[in-house]
Amino acid sequence: MKVAYWPGCVSRGFTPELHGSMAKVAPLLDIELIELDRASCCGAGVIAEHNQELADTLNARTFALAQRTDGELMMNICSTCQGAQSECQERLDANTEYRGQVNANLSDEGLRYEKGLTNKNLLWLLVENIGLDALKAKVSRPLSDLKVGPFYGCYIVRPVDRLAIDDEHPRDRYLHWVIEALGGTVIDYAGVYKCCGFPIITMNKEASLKQAGRHLGDALDAEADCLVVPCPLCHLNLDLQQPVAAKVVGRDLGMPVLHLPQLVGLALGLSPKELGMNKHIVKPMSVIDWSTSVVASAAA
Amino acid sequence: MPEYTLRIRRYDPQSGEAPHWDTHTIDLGETQSVLDAILKIKDDEDGSIGIRCSCQQAICGSCGVRMNGKPGLACNTHLEEAARRGQGTGWNPPDEGQESPVITVEPMGNMPVIRDLIVDMDSVHWKKVRRVTPWLINKEPIPEREYIVPHDNMVDVTQPMACIQCGACVSDCLAMEVDPLFVGPAALAKAYRFVGDPRDAQHAERLRDLSEDSHGIYDCTHCFNCIDACPKGVDPMNQIMRLRRMAGSDHEIKDRNNGYRHEHAFVKNIRRNGILHESDLLADSYGGKFNPSAGRELVSGLPTAIRGLTKGKMTPQKLLLHTHKAPAEVKRLFDQIDGKPERNELNLYVTGYEDEPEPHAEGAAGREPAEEQSAPDMERKA
Numbered sequence: 001m002k003v004a005y006w007p008g009c010v011s012r013g014f015t016p017e018l019h020g021s022m023a024k025v026a027p028l029l030d031i032e033l034i035e036l037d038r039a040s041c042c043g044a045g046v047i048a049e050h051n052q053e054l055a056d057t058l059n060a061r062t063f064a065l066a067q068r069t070d071g072e073l074m075m076n077i078c079s080t081c082q083g084a085q086s087e088c089q090e091r092l093d094a095n096t097e098y099r100g101q102v103n104a105n106l107s108d109e110g111l112r113y114e115k116g117l118t119n120k121n122l123l124w125l126l127v128e129n130i131g132l133d134a135l136k137a138k139v140s141r142p143l144s145d146l147k148v149g150p151f152y153g154c155y156i157v158r159p160v161d162r163l164a165i166d167d168e169h170p171r172d173r174y175l176h177w178v179i180e181a182l183g184g185t186v187i188d189y190a191g192v193y194k195c196c197g198f199p200i201i202t203m204n205k206e207a208s209l210k211q212a213g214r215h216l217g218d219a220l221d222a223e224a225d226c227l228v229v230p231c232p233l234c235h236l237n238l239d240l241q242q243p244v245a246a247k248v249v250g251r252d253l254g255m256p257v258l259h260l261p262q263l264v265g266l267a268l269g270l271s272p273k274e275l276g277m278n279k280h281i282v283k284p285m286s287v288i289d290w291s292t293s294v295v296a297s298a299a300a
Numbered sequence: 301m302p303e304y305t306l307r308i309r310r311y312d313p314q315s316g317e318a319p320h321w322d323t324h325t326i327d328l329g330e331t332q333s334v335l336d337a338i339l340k341i342k343d344d345e346d347g348s349i350g351i352r353c354s355c356q357q358a359i360c361g362s363c364g365v366r367m368n369g370k371p372g373l374a375c376n377t378h379l380e381e382a383a384r385r386g387q388g389t390g391w392n393p394p395d396e397g398q399e400s401p402v403i404t405v406e407p408m409g410n411m412p413v414i415r416d417l418i419v420d421m422d423s424v425h426w427k428k429v430r431r432v433t434p435w436l437i438n439k440e441p442i443p444e445r446e447y448i449v450p451h452d453n454m455v456d457v458t459q460p461m462a463c464i465q466c467g468a469c470v471s472d473c474l475a476m477e478v479d480p481l482f483v484g485p486a487a488l489a490k491a492y493r494f495v496g497d498p499r500d501a502q503h504a505e506r507l508r509d510l511s512e513d514s515h516g517i518y519d520c521t522h523c524f525n526c527i528d529a530c531p532k533g534v535d536p537m538n539q540i541m542r543l544r545r546m547a548g549s550d551h552e553i554k555d556r557n558n559g560y561r562h563e564h565a566f567v568k569n570i571r572r573n574g575i576l577h578e579s580d581l582l583a584d585s586y587g588g589k590f591n592p593s594a595g596r597e598l599v600s601g602l603p604t605a606i607r608g609l610t611k612g613k614m615t616p617q618k619l620l621l622h623t624h625k626a627p628a629e630v631k632r633l634f635d636q637i638d639g640k641p642e643r644n645e646l647n648l649y650v651t652g653y654e655d656e657p658e659p660h661a662e663g664a665a666g667r668e669p670a671e672e673q674s675a676p677d678m679e680r681k682a
Contacts (some may be wrong), residue, residue: 009576014613014622040574041628045522046566049544053644054637058570058630083524091646094653098646105637109629154474158524167384195474195523201584203518203557207479209519214478238615240604279613 001129004066005033006119008078009041010232014240017276018232021076021261022122026267028138028268029130034069042084044233045199052091056098057105059088063119064111073118075125077261079231082121083155083163089117090162121156122260123230127174132181141298142183142270144205146290148263149187149224150175151215153234154195158210175228178260183266189222191215196234201241207282212237213249225286226256228263235259256284266291303327303400304336308349309407314413322346325400330380334403335363337379338417339499350416358531359491365417366406370527371468379403408471410480423469424480428487432510436494439501453498459649460539462532469526469536481515485526485536488517493538495546507547511555517543518559533649549643561585568623571634574626579605579619 011018026033039062041047048055062085066074076082091098093115103112119127126135157165157172165171172193179186197211216238219227229235237245239257246253258266262275270286272278304326311319323340337351342349345432351374358376365374368385369588383401411419445670476482483491491510494500510516526536547553548563563583569577582601586594608614617623 003400010578013578014608015617016613038627040626041570043564043570043575044576045541046563047570048548049541049642050563050567051545051638052646054634056646057633061630061633073540091648094648095651096654098644101644105633108632111634154521154523154525159527161624186487197521198479199522200519202562202582203559204479204514207475207482207519208521210478240608242606244604264655279611280608281611281613288341 001030002032002034002069002071003073003075005035005064006037006039006062006067006074006076006081008076008081008232010236010268011077013181014178015232015235015259015279017148017279018077018235018259018261021259021270021275024270025261025268028270029126029135030265031075031125031130032050033075034071034072036065036069039065042078042081042088045084045087053105055084056088056091057102058157059085059096059194060092060099060113061106061109061111061184062102063089063092063117064106064113066119067109067114067117069096073120073125073129075122077122077259078229079121079153079156080233082119084160085119086162089119097237121230123174124171126178126264127171128169132177132191133202135178135264136181139182139267141267141291141294143179143185143263143267143290144183144294145226146184146287147187147223148179148184148258149189149219149222150192150281151176151196151219151227151229151234151238151257152193152228153231157193158226158228174253175230175260179263182263184267186265187219187222187224189215189224190218196229196231196237198233201237208237209241209245209248212241213245213251213253216242216245216253217249217251219294220253220255225290226284227260228260230260232259242282253280256280256282256287258284258287282292301332302380304383305400305402306334306341307402307404308338308341308351308416309405310416311407311413313413314415321404325388328379331377331378334365334367334377334379334382335374337403338374338405350414350418352418359464361464362467364408364419364453364468366404366408366471366473368404371408371471373466373468373531374405376531379383379523404583408467410470410473410476411467419467421467425465425470425486427485428470428484429465429490431483432487432491432494433502433506434487434490434494436497436500436609437502439499447499449498453496455650456647457493457496459647460489460496460536461536463489463493463530463534464532467532468529469534472525472529474523474525475519475521478517479515483510483513483516485520485540488520488543489534489536489539494544495543504551507543507551509552510543511547511553511557511559514557516557517547518555518557518562535649540649545643558585558587561587567634567638570626571631572626573624574630575624577624 040058043055168222176186178227194215195211199209201208242253266277277284306324307321310322326337328337338351354360356375358373360584363374367382370385382403407417407419411424414420467644473485476484512666520540548560554560565581569581584595586597
């Protein structure tokens with residue numbers, strides 16, 4: 001399938017391994033990515049905090065650029081983008097007059113957002129468009145014996161109404177389902193649906209890293225080999241800041257944190273290095289050991 | 301009638317014994333409430349269960365509890381609705397083969413338990429509400445007769461006014477979980493109710509007070525738990541964001557928590573680069589590279605930066621140069637919209653949602669399952 005692809009900012013900034021691993025995994029999943037390279041930051045809720053119309057216009061511009069492509073839908077790889085963009089889209093779709101005002105801002109550039117765009121995080125697309133059975137069929141190296149803790153974060157599971165999470169679309173179970181479809185073992189722990197703390201890292205560093213540290217510690221106590229996140233901002237607090245978070249909570253952590261496309265890529269046969277795991281601050285030893293043992297047993 | 305299993309958390313801190321779970325099975329209609337079930341169990345099986353309740357109409361706000369992990373009022377949560385809730389955030393079907401759906405009922409979080417399902421609202425919730433001066437401070441001179449308020453202003457504050465002080469949002473506030481001093485969602489929503497009231501004399505002072513408090517408006521982590529928790533649609537987090545917008549953009553309150561600086565640095569950063577340039581944002585959020593407090597923060601962040609550089613996560617070019625430039629159109633949008641004399645805001649609580657039939661309404665929320673996916677979703681092109 002062909003999708004208008006919005007990678008977000010951080011996947012091209014401090015987590016380049018996310019952008020890179022998505023590019024490697026896409027062809028294996030038969031996803032053709034049309035990158036929206038002229039689009040701008042979603043605002044991460046901060047621009048909306050400053051000026052709602054500005055955030056809505058910037059995202060309407062991104063949506064309009066997506067609608068100009070021949071992609072089936074728009075896809076992102078960042079929960080924060082998903083949440084911030086869904087919030088703007090909710091307002092744009094709810095009110096014709098307001099949508100008209102926002103479109104007037106875009107008219108100089110010849111762009112116009114038409115109500116009803118489908119914008120999905122890779123996680124939703126895996127389950128709803130590719131399908132778990134098709135995903136299973138593509139697995140060449142099941143994640144057997146790998147114990148993975150899902151870390152959903154906030155923006156992709158709340159608020160449930162805005163994100164259309166219901167009986168038919170229990171999107172707050174999808175990370176569990178994907179780990180299982182890839183052959184891994186799901187580890188439930190206290191932090192599965194909690195906040196990584198990133199949004200307040202510059203305002204209240206201690207509270208921010210206490211959140212990250214606690215969830216990592218809980219996952220460690222539950223004996224997870226690694227965590228998987230659909231959001232690069234969570235990755236910043238959970239991986240990049242992990243050594244500092246460990247000091248804040250006063251315990252050793254050493255918990256590897258994988259981006260969603262990296263976990264998928266592992267099961268589709270890519271190596272940890274090809275997936276950019278050498279760029280992680282916490283070296284994912286458990287994952288590397290697992291992958292070497294799988295390769296060794298396959299060779300034997 | 302369907303059968304439900306209620307697992308109720310029992311705890312009496314005075315007893316010196318550890319908390320435990322009591323299980324009761326009950327036959328009640330699926331649209332009976334969780335409170336109906338608890339009261340029936342109290343009547344028929346065990347009168348010692350502690351729960352606070354009064355109106356049973358979702359007005360008094362007494363019966364806040366956690367049901368299958370999610371906070372809410374026991375009186376306006378149907379048994380079937382509670383049963384289908386998973387332990388996560390949304391709505392999940394019961395496990396296959398599960399005979400009678402299980403509903404766990406626990407006291408609310410972030411507040412000490414007095415007994416069983418009763419928490420101490422005074423020591424947390426009410427203390428925080430009192431902290432925001434939850435009453436109107438009249439402008440002088442006080443009018444001789446009634447004070448006429450523009451209709452739009454009152455509509456604007458109706459959302460926080462809908463709060464019934466049940467504490468459900470406080471229960472699951474993730475910022476409060478790590479920072480118990482955080483003023484919190486209920487109290488800050490209440491604060492907006494007065495900040496947004498044109499009769500109040502302390503509009504700017506209230507904003508300054510809440511910005512400068514190191515556990516005030518800038519302590520919220522955007523986790524959305526309070527929005528999902530609220531049985532009255534108050535959306536406390538949205539009220540906190542409106543307080544930030546007024547403090548940071550209208551009054552330009554340069555608070556000690558970096559809230560103002562972070563917001564302005566972020567906006568400037570995107571205007572210039574189109575996408576986020578993280579290292580600039582960090583420096584600017586602390587007041588710019590040459591600000592003494594930025595120096596401190598940047599030095600303390602140095603080990604993190606060095607780790608990033610050695611791993612190839614960051615490159616010197618990325619840290620220092622601006623390789624991505626915002627398209628001129630993006631810059632123009634910033635200048636044009638920020639330059640408007642008045643901000644244009646849409647409050648869906650007030651305006652509601654248009655209900656016009658749409659040809660692609662089903663795909664509009666992006667929620668169609670794979671098998672139904674036939675036509676492309678983005679047919680309407682500009």
